[in-house]
Amino acid sequence: MKLTILGGGGFRVPLVYGALLGDHADGRVTRVVLHDVDAGRLRAIARVLAERAAGVPDAPEVTATTDLDEALGGADFVFSAIRVGGLEGRADDERIALAEGVLGQETVGAGGIAFGLRTVPVAVDIARRVARLAPDAWVINFTNPAGLVTEAMSRHLGDRVIGICDSPVGLGRRVARVLGARPAEAWVDYVGLNHLGWVRGLRIAGRDELPRLLADPVLLGSFEEGRLFGADWLRSLGAIPNEYLHYYYFNREAVHAYREAGRTRGAFLRDQQAGFYAGVADPAVPALELWDRTRAEREATYMAENREAAGAGEREAEDLSGGYENVALALMRAIARDERATLILNVRNRGTLAALDGDAVIEIPCLVDAHGAHPVAVDPLPGHATGLVCAVKAVEREVLDAARSGSRAAAVKAFALHPLVDSVNVARRLVDGYTAVHPGLAYLR
Ligand code: G6P
Ligand code: MN
DSSP states (O other): OEEEEETTTSTTHHHHHHHHHTOOSTTOOOEEEEEOSOHHHHHHHHHHHHHHHTTOTTOOEEEEESOHHHHHTTOSEEEEOOOTTHHHHHHHHHHHHHHTTSOOOSSSHHHHHHHHHHHHHHHHHHHHHHHHHOTTOEEEEOOSSHHHHHHHHHHHHGGGEEEOOSHHHHHHHHHHHHTTOOGGGEEEEEEEETTEEEEEEEEETTEEOHHHHHTOHHHHTTSHHHHHHOHHHHHHHTSEEOGGGHHHHTHHHHHHHHHHHSSOHHHHHHHHHHHHHHHHTSTTSOHHHHHHHHHHHHHHTTTHHHHHHTTOOOOOGGGSSOOHHHHHHHHHHHHHHTOOEEEEEEEEOTTSSTTSOTTOEEEEEEEEETTEEEEOOOOOOOHHHHHHHHHHHHHHHHHHHHHHHOOHHHHHHHHHHSTTOOOHHHHHHHHHHHHHHOGGGTTOO
8 A cells, every 4th residue: 555645744744654653454554655845854754754663574665755746646545734834824824813813723713714725726736636646546634724625625536535633533532531431432423514513422332421421510620621611611502512612612712812822833833843853954863752852842732822721721641642643544444444434534514414515524423434434424513503614614615716716805705704703804904914925825816
């Protein structure tokens, strides 16, 4: 099996490779091709991978290239984890929104729209090339904003592109653990869009245990989302939201906390990773060790301002690594070996949520086998959740429209219609601000 990793010079690639190193079964990935537009970053990550592979006899062979078509040819799986505009772009996304007094965050609200506008044209180009050069490949999309980008790619690849995220798994795992269950034995009833979903039930041996959690203040106070959202609000919702919904339900506080923080998450990571890539350029520096130290610091500071402001406390150590690499590996195994698995994935709706059309990409439990990911039937969302999901999907559609047509008016509409952007004037200024700094938005006219 050949796996091509786009964004192969990315900081989290060693996590994916680490997951592959633990897979010794037949049908495993034996060849990894890293692709990146930046040769220096490729060299840095290739060094980390080589050190990680030391002593593993069946370690997948790794090659690296800056030629996209060469990387895609003959791929069985394409894992896309690119960041158009880099972390500098993310820092700009966050800063410009916060300066307007609205949420500046990687994937949610104005920042996420700017990121999407920049990323969709590149993702569409990749999808077209995959369709031409590796028409039988499965594309696993981790490129954020993952739901939107998966939908953009699905217009060219149909159901051969599947979006992944670690946040639903992490949430399901925490809820299961609080209820005293092993995560593997729990059925998590989770649905929504990427970074916009709710756990509405958690069945253990067929019985929904979520009501027991919602009724117990001690249990609710004992895990992260319980503290982040508060027992009363969780009871009112009758569900446990994805942590990203904190940006909606406590928007004012989140914006305040992020403005107070001074440096955004993107700016922190930009500086931190610049240190890492500069460090590994020196052959005397042990690459894996530096990578691991940088990774630990990154994980320990994840969403820190937001969490602290909400009194949610620190993330438990065993939960620090979100585990997206394990989702990716489980997905590849299920497809390559026809090993049935249930995973929460981003796929086309196909009638599952009646409020959305069939092509809308949603995040939902899927049965996965050699034929791909099949969404399972779920209960409808309550009105308030359907409202949010439909509003945000409408924004995503405007982003796709702007990316296709190059229309600045469509871009303004995308920002203006977002529930976390409170004025059309703000939307206009955001488009002005973002197009002034992002070369990747020069196509908007
Ligand atoms: C989670 C989300 C990802 C997101 C990441 C941000 O893992 O699922 O979609 O990119 O958090 O973390 P960071 O450390 O980059 O702020
Ligand atoms: Mn995610």
